[in-house]
Amino acid sequence: MAAEILLQTPLTQAKVAQLKAGDAVLISGTIYTGRDAAHKKMVDALAQGQELPFDVKDQIIYYVGPSPAKPGQVIGSAGPTTSYRMDAYAPKLIELGLSGMLGKGWRSPEVIEAMQAHGAIYFAAIGGAGAYIARCIKEAEVIAYPELGPEAVRKLRVENLPAIVAIDASGKSIYAEGKARYQQN
Amino acid sequence: MKIIHTDEIIAAVEKLCMDANYFLGEDMLQAFHTAQAAEQSPLGQNVLGILIENADIAKTEQVPMCQDTGMAVIFAELGQEVQVTGMSLTEALNQGVRQGYAKGYLRKSIVKDPTLHRDNTGDNTPTVIHYDIVPGDQLKITVAPKGFGSENMGALKMCKPSDGLEGVINFVVETVDKAGANPCPPIIVGVGVGGDMEKAAILAKHSLLREAGEHNADPEWQKVEAEILRRVNQLGIGPQGFGGTQTALAVHIETFPTHIAGMPVAVNINCHAARHKEVVLTGRDA
Ligand code: SF4
Numbered sequence: 001m002a003a004e005i006l007l008q009t010p011l012t013q014a015k016v017a018q019l020k021a022g023d024a025v026l027i028s029g030t031i032y033t034g035r036d037a038a039h040k041k042m043v044d045a046l047a048q049g050q051e052l053p054f055d056v057k058d059q060i061i062y063y064v065g066p067s068p069a070k071p072g073q074v075i076g077s078a079g080p081t082t083s084y085r086m087d088a089y090a091p092k093l094i095e096l097g098l099s100g101m102l103g104k105g106w107r108s109p110e111v112i113e114a115m116q117a118h119g120a121i122y123f124a125a126i127g128g129a130g131a132y133i134a135r136c137i138k139e140a141e142v143i144a145y146p147e148l149g150p151e152a153v154r155k156l157r158v159e160n161l162p163a164i165v166a167i168d169a170s171g172k173s174i175y176a177e178g179k180a181r182y183q184q185n
Numbered sequence: 186m187k188i189i190h191t192d193e194i195i196a197a198v199e200k201l202c203m204d205a206n207y208f209l210g211e212d213m214l215q216a217f218h219t220a221q222a223a224e225q226s227p228l229g230q231n232v233l234g235i236l237i238e239n240a241d242i243a244k245t246e247q248v249p250m251c252q253d254t255g256m257a258v259i260f261a262e263l264g265q266e267v268q269v270t271g272m273s274l275t276e277a278l279n280q281g282v283r284q285g286y287a288k289g290y291l292r293k294s295i296v297k298d299p300t301l302h303r304d305n306t307g308d309n310t311p312t313v314i315h316y317d318i319v320p321g322d323q324l325k326i327t328v329a330p331k332g333f334g335s336e337n338m339g340a341l342k343m344c345k346p347s348d349g350l351e352g353v354i355n356f357v358v359e360t361v362d363k364a365g366a367n368p369c370p371p372i373i374v375g376v377g378v379g380g381d382m383e384k385a386a387i388l389a390k391h392s393l394l395r396e397a398g399e400h401n402a403d404p405e406w407q408k409v410e411a412e413i414l415r416r417v418n419q420l421g422i423g424p425q426g427f428g429g430t431q432t433a434l435a436v437h438i439e440t441f442p443t444h445i446a447g448m449p450v451a452v453n454i455n456c457h458a459a460r461h462k463e464v465v466l467t468g469r470d471a
Contacts, residue, residue: 022427024228067252067292076290077243077252082334082367104334105367105426126232127334127369127425128458130252132239149305150252150292162235164228164427174228175366178428182226183421 004162010058011099016119019165021172025123026160031060031102033154035081038145039089042153046092053144053153056093060100060123065150066140067130075140075156077130080104083122087111094120102163106175116171124166124174136161187264187322189468191271191280194326197464198281201328202257203289205462206249209240212396213434213459220371220424220431229429233371236424236457251458254291255330257282257312260394264321267468275314278326283308285328294333315387327394327463335368335456341386344448350409353378353450358416360452361433366426369456371434373397374417377451380441389453392437394461401438410436 007015009029019025032054034042042052063083067076083103090101091114099120104127107115115122125133139157146152167173214237221233243250259278263269271277286293286309295310296303340360344352357376364372377388400407413436423429434457443449 022228024231065252065292067249067254068290070248070290073248076292077249079252081253082337084367104369106365124366124425124427126235126239127366128251128332128456129235129239131243131246131248131250132235134248135242164425166427174428175426178226178228178423178426179365179421180428181421182423182428182430184419 009060011060011121012058013099013119016099016121016169019121019168021165021168021174021177023165025163025165027060027123027163028159028161029157031062031156031158033062033064033156035063035065035151036085037148037151038153039086041145043089043092054155057097058099060102061093061098062156063101063103067150073134075134075137078134078137079128079130080125083107090114094118107167112167112171115167115169119169121165121169122167123163125161125163133161186266186268186471187468188268188270188471189324189466191269191274191277193466194274194277194324195281195284197326197466198259198278198328199285199288201326201462201464202282202285202291202330205328205330205460206254206289206291207243207247209243209250210396210459212398213457214240216397216434220434224424224429224431226423226427226429228427229424229431232424232427233431249291251332252292253294253332253334254286255332255460256295257309258329258331258390259312259314260317260327260329260391261314262317262319262325264323265318266322267324268471278314279310279312282312283310322468324466324468325463326466327461329394329461332456332458335372335454338364338368339389339451339453341382341449341451343382344450346446346448348448353448354409354413354416356450357413357452358420361417361454362420364454365422368454369458370422370426370432371424371457372432373455373459374413374433374436375453375455376436376438378438378440378448379443380449381444382449384441385449385451386453388439388441389451392439393453393455393459395437397459398435399437406438406440410438
């Protein structure tokens with residue numbers, strides 16, 4: 001494997017343009033969390049003309065619902081959740097400037113179209129590596145929807161969180177390309 | 186005749202919930218190492234390396250290997266010469282789960298109503314319990330927390346008898362293919378063939394309690410397990426779906442006689458966080 005690319009947030013358009021499907025990256029800086037219920041709330045808020053809990057421009061949202069932190073831990077285990085459940089909401093946020101999503105599994109054609117149109121990257125974290133990824137999270141703070149418990153929106157400071165560029169801004173996907181490369185028959 | 190008090194059952198289940206989520210089985214670790222050596226994709230090898238490290242961190246720090254600590258599924262085999270005293274056995278099993286998930290800092294992921302009121306029950310109950318009454322004077326409890334990234338990728342098909350073995354194999358391979366990256370490969374493929382609709386589904390789930398790669402006792406079905414594993418690993422999905430040759434670590438099949446007109450086939454995919462821990466309670470003399 002080629003050496004990992006060190007990626008510092010915010011994820012500007014200049015950085016987006018350089019990332020290609022299959023690249024291994026180590027993400028450092030601020031990222032935000034949100035999964036099903038938080039996405040629904042954010043998109044509902046927009047529909048009602050309200051502000052989002054944070055400015056999504058050039059930011060990465062991590063699809064995660066961590067387990068409770070033990071005393072002394074910054075956060076509990078925190079691997080990615082399956083991304084397709086956020087597909088209904090993601091295009092709206094991408095339109096508003098969201099440039100990165102971190103999750104696992106395939107995305108819908110609508111999400112990929114929005115990524116191509118507005119310049120966004122879909123990263124895959126290692127699904128199920130919850131204990132490993134928790135170690136890369138140095139600070140965590142709930143910034144919205146605390147009533148959602150594990151699904152609340154958190155602001156995280158991460159260091160060298162490993163991920164793969166699963167789908168790049170040209171629409172190329174490691175899921176399609178990788179499978180084609182190793183498929184037999 | 187033996188007596189088992191539910192206090193003992195609650196304490197046992199509490200511990201099983203935590204142990205299952207913190208300590209990945211040696212069989213799985215061994216399977217990771219074997220797969221890492223066999224994997225052709227460098228990215229896939231890298232993923233397996235992280236999974237090995239992840240299991241190690243979870244074990245040393247006693248934290249869940251995966252944040253989705255699952256719906257707690259319990260298989261309880263109650264010897265018919267056992268008398269359970271205290272509360273009801275079902276309530277005791279649920280109480281054990283409640284305590285295990287609270288004390289173990291495990292995520293509570295159960296909602297009250299599947300459709301109309303998706304509010305979290307707050308304590309990860311109720312648990313799904315499969316009871317079996319067996320000969321003897323012991324109570325065997327297996328706790329198998331199941332995450333829904335993989336559970337959601339399961340499927341069931343009421344095949345026609347004329348679909349034959351090829352029909353069974355094709356359905357399993359198609360199900361894994363459709364699942365792709367979602368169930369966190371490398372996976373264990375659980376298959377139930379026969380019985381009726383719900384029996385097939387329970388067989389598929391039950392097969393996941395075996396050690397990774399432990400074969401069906403019947404040599405003919407062993408061959409089918411090997412054939413499905415070969416076909417699944419030709420799909421190219423690979424670890425995490427990034428492409429590779431190690432999509433599944435094992436295929437486990439369980440079968441049951443069925444009706445002249447049918448051949449139900451259920452597939453239950455387990456992710457690499459393949460969790461199950463068991464205990465046998467012997468109680469005291471009545
Ligand atoms: S599918 Fe399994 S390993 Fe992946 S996130 Fe869910 S529980 Fe964890």
